[in-house]
Amino acid sequence: MRLTRYFLPVLKETPAEAQIVSHRYMLRAGLIKQAAVGIYSWLPLGLKVLRNIERIVDEEQQKAGHIPLLMPTLQSADLWRESGRYEAYGEEMLRIKDRHGRDLLYGPTNEEMITDIFRSFVSSYRDLPKTLYHIQWKFRDEMRPRFGVMRGREFLMKDGYNFDVDRDAALEAYDRHMVSYLRTFERMGLKAIPMRADSGPIGGENTHEFLVLAETGESEVFYDSEILDLELSDRMVNYEDPDQLKEIVSEWTTPYARTDETHDPALFDKVPEERRRSSRGIEVGQIFYFGTKYSEALGATVTNADGQRVPVEMGSHGIGVSRLVGAIIEASHDEKGIIWPEGVTPFHVGIVNLRQGDAETDAACAGIYAGLRTLGLDPLYDDRNERAGAKFATMDLIGLPWRITVGPKGLKNGVVELVSRRTGESEELPPEQAVEKIARIYAYL
Numbered sequence: 033m034r035l036t037r038y039f040l041p042v043l044k045e046t047p048a049e050a051q052i053v054s055h056r057y058m059l060r061a062g063l064i065k066q067a068a069v070g071i072y073s074w075l076p077l078g079l080k081v082l083r084n085i086e087r088i089v090d091e092e093q094q095k096a097g098h099i100p101l102l103m104p105t106l107q108s109a110d111l112w113r114e115s116g117r118y119e120a121y122g123e124e125m126l127r128i129k130d131r132h133g134r135d136l137l138y139g140p141t142n143e144e145m146i147t148d149i150f151r152s153f154v155s156s157y158r159d160l161p162k163t164l165y166h167i168q169w170k171f172r173d174e175m176r177p178r179f180g181v182m183r184g185r186e187f188l189m190k191d192g193y194n195f196d197v198d199r200d201a202a203l204e205a206y207d208r209h210m211v212s213y214l215r216t217f218e219r220m221g222l223k224a225i226p227m228r229a230d231s232g233p234i235g236g237e238n239t240h241e242f243l244v245l246a247e248t249g250e251s252e253v254f255y256d257s258e259i260l261d262l263e264l265s266d267r268m269v270n271y272e273d274p275d276q277l278k279e280i281v282s283e284w285t286t287p288y289a290r291t292d293e294t295h296d297p298a299l300f301d302k303v304p305e306e307r308r309r310s311s312r313g314i315e316v317g318q319i320f321y322f323g324t325k326y327s328e329a330l331g332a333t334v335t336n337a338d339g340q341r342v343p344v345e346m347g348s349h350g351i352g353v354s355r356l357v358g359a360i361i362e363a364s365h366d367e368k369g370i371i372w373p374e375g376v377t378p379f380h381v382g383i384v385n386l387r388q389g390d391a392e393t394d395a396a397c398a399g400i401y402a403g404l405r406t407l408g409l410d411p412l413y414d415d416r417n418e419r420a421g422a423k424f425a426t427m428d429l430i431g432l433p434w435r436i437t438v439g440p441k442g443l444k445n446g447v448v449e450l451v452s453r454r455t456g457e458s459e460e461l462p463p464e465q466a467v468e469k470i471a472r473i474y475a476y477l
């Protein structure tokens with residue numbers, strides 16, 4: 033993409049309404065525009081990041097053997113009356129009437145609807161296990177929408193639901209979700225710690241929240257610093273192997289890590305003092321095992337191996353896809369702007385032309401741009417007639433992890449400059465080598 037042809041409405045002023053850094057940078061870098069309180073348009077650059085996050089979530093769910101489908105945003109109130117949640121959900125649920133006076137609602141979550149789909153088609157344990165998920169917009173009429181997309185009213189969520197014949201199988205699904213979530217967040221360059229949490233209104237017995245540490249987080253968290261050293265990195269995970277999943281889960285759930293809701297000071301005191309940490313965190317995901325709560329209410333039963341009809345065992349598992357855009361920025365920025373991890377960056381690399389209009393410099397930029405695109409990479413070329421300083425400021429603000437700077441001085445020696453946004457380190461190398469290096473960083477070569 034050439035910047036002169038793109039739609040990147042960067043703001044010079046810091047918007048007064050934004051209280052936290054991610055919200056400020058999302059507005060300033062032209063990622064979002066507020067449409068109504070807690071409701072946002074995703075501008076082109078923001079949409080690219082959102083889609084990248086969505087793609088990682090989707091890929092990792094499919095690797096775990098989970099099956100995508102798509103349920104609507106609007107739901108009939110009848111199903112929610114069956115589960116008893118139509119009344120229980122309270123003011124957070126946006127209730128709507130259609131022209132015939134029928135009650136609809138904008139889904140805040142999908143347990144009822146997925147259980148209805150399941151009960152309509154599945155009746156035997158032979159069809160289990162199944163985990164179905166979708167990535168769909170939700171609406172919750174939050175009391176205090178704030179911090180931009182972090183606590184919106186309309187937000188994008190991945191929600192998945194497992195159906196299993198018995199408790200053991202459902203707990204295996206729980207482990208599978210925990211591991212797939214660890215992988216998902218790692219691919220986004222995030223450290224998200226699973227913490228024992230409280231089950232709240234959805235109800236259930238086993239639940240973990242995944243928290244990204246950040247001062248601006250809304251949850252208070254307590255943890256053993258050892259958990260920060262854990263990484264899946266390039267470990268091979270076999271989702272068909274319950275013992276391996278159990279092992280990984282136990283590795284991550286052994287060190288103390290809890291939110292204030294389940295915090296146990298006596299237990300925490302057993303952690304060596306120098307490893308005891310308390311801070312704040314952003315909830316980016318949550319997994320639940322809740323057994324037969326919804327299947328009993330909605331009559332979703334299967335025949336088991338003994339021929340008896342039993343309510344199906346379930347759990348639900350969510351990731352805050354749109355919240356993640358903000359959470360990643362909270363975890364990765366400096367005073368100049370965003371620093372995107374390679375896994376989610378909207379463009380792989382920025383090209384800055386220091387002397388727009390100079391035939392040789394323009395040609396070198398065009399060559400680099402074409403070279404990157406031929407390899408399948410997605411560069412952003414700043415071809416505006418602007419001072420170098422303004423171009424650098426824009427690149428720093430929008431946070432592309434790599435920048436190639438092209439100017440007449442370097443070209444005289446046959447080199448361009450390749451700069452890392454994160455470290456600021458720069459290196460001079462011939463244009464073809466800069467292209468090759470970028471391609472290697474992103475594993476396109």
Ligand SMILES: Nc1ncnc2c1ncn2[C@@H]1O[C@H](COP(=O)(O)OP(=O)(O)OP(=O)(O)O)[C@@H](O)[C@H]1O
Binds near residue numbers: 182183353
């Ligand atoms: N208002 C919101 N705006 C953006 N993302 C949200 C919002 N509410 C929930 N999420 C995201 O969706 C995920 C799954 O939803 P879940 O039902 O667990 O939310 P929750 O526990 O009610 O969230 P919170 O405690 O932050 O209100 C959460 O982990 C979070 O990342």
Ligand SMILES: [Mg+2]
Binds near residue numbers: 241315317318
């Ligand atoms: Mg939650």
